[in-house]
Amino acid sequence: MAALTIDNVEKSYGQAKVLKGINIAIDQGEFLILVGPSGCGKSTLMNSIAGLEEVTGGRILLGDEDVTHASPKDRDIAMVFQSYALYPNMTVRENIAFGLEIRKMPKKEREEEVQRVSTLLQIEHLLDRKPANLSGGQRQRVAMGRALARRPRLYLFDEPLSNLDAKLRVEMRTEIKKLHQRLGTTIVYVTHDQIEAMTLADRIAVMKDGELLQLDTPQEIYDNPVNQFVAGFMGSPAMNFMSVVLVKNGEGYGVEFIDGNGQKIILPMPQTMDLSAHVGKTVTLGLRPEMITDPVPHKENMDTVVSVDVKVEVIEPTGADTMVVTEVNGVEVNCRVNPRYPVKPGEVASLMFDMSKAVLFDTQTQARIDV
Structure with missing residues (x-):
């Protein structure tokens, strides 16, 4: 009882x-x-x-x-x-x-x-x-x-x-x-x-x-x-939300957006996800700040990791980490990087997007897209 x-x-x-x-x-x-x-x-x-x-x-x-x-x-x-x-x-x-x-x-x-x-x-x-x-x-x-x-x-x-x-x-x-x-x-x-x-x-x-x-x-x-x-409510800083298009990516799926140099980038979704019903549709990508970091060697060969050039808008040193604010597809995105990583406002920096814990939401209902 x-x-x-x-x-x-x-x-x-x-x-x-x-x-x-x-x-x-x-x-x-x-x-x-x-x-x-x-x-x-x-x-x-x-x-x-x-x-x-x-x-x-x-x-x-x-x-x-x-x-x-x-x-x-x-x-x-x-x-x-x-x-x-x-x-x-x-x-x-x-x-x-x-x-x-x-x-x-x-x-x-x-x-x-x-x-x-x-x-x-x-x-x-x-x-x-x-x-x-x-x-x-x-x-x-x-x-x-x-x-x-x-x-x-x-x-x-x-x-x-x-x-x-x-x-x-x-x-x-x-x-x-x-x-x-x-x-x-x-x-x-x-x-x-x-x-x-x-x-x-x-x-x-x-x-x-x-x-x-x-x-x-x-x-x-x-x-x-x-x-x-x-x-968005749980986590500090809050999860990042980006409007992206879901596309086929080789044998799996990916999400497409524009990087800091105006280039089209595809971020791979985890292979376990069956997203066939959503291909070609605009969805909301959710990615926590700690999954967008400075390049780290042990992640370089992971299937779900891609390095992306982004324009740095603001840096916020916190001691243990530095929060980097950038812009992706017109929205502000928070990233968590090593305080010794050389980033400056106004410059383009290479950051590592780890998609292993990425989540997708329906843009209309905001419900999680079940996989």
Whole structure:
């Protein structure tokens, strides 16, 4: 039995459908992340799981118990909010213990639980401080501690790191990952940050306009997106999209476009692909920046690799890599090259296009062309 089952859940406000038949099953100990742009329905789904929103269709089960219409207090769920929601007049110790006190836990057991949680989160030295005297990261740990002290069946995290600065976000992301590995808790986590999703999740649910577009492991979603939206949403920098014509290329297939010197170039598609139904048609090629690089010797003899001359528009050094922005068929394309590769804006550079992980999309529907 799944730890959490979301069975055809719908939510409407009048005529506006916010959730359109969501189906997700989460195993015990799994870390699921809901991602999508603002307004996609991910927070509404989270609130529906918590019981803060009443669904208009479908069921929500915790284990084998139907909690669709149960009140929040009867769902055995702990939630960590974006705003931390700490009581300002209480110390850290009192904030963590408050929920346990409401549940009539004996004082000695409460103190032991507060000590356990504060040690786990390394906030023992903060127990007598009030929230006003804590940093953002410390407040977030206290909010997590309050949730962990309850030992519920399910934890919900609603964009818990969005109020933190970039460095602290990375640190807290690591802490949450460690925490999950140590405790093996079941977590549903909402974020709009796809880096957060890729690094933390066992599985990712990508949502748009109230619909679940894809539910899979981070790597599978990154390598095999079901449509152009998912492909563009996951990954940083985003996947490149180029309008190309599909052509026959020897025994296989290729895509045709114009290089930086105005020459027609054919990039070979992997031999495993049967694309006969699309020959002669304009399609959208999806290729991630790390598949367009400076020439590297170990790839020179690969069937799916072609060197292409491109005009360099912009270079963006990042330390470990240099991002090169060029133009292919009238669209900007991001490429990831070695920082020592000599490229300058305005010059034509030779870059290696590795098509081994290329994906194609229908230009009208933006759906992945299945192969």
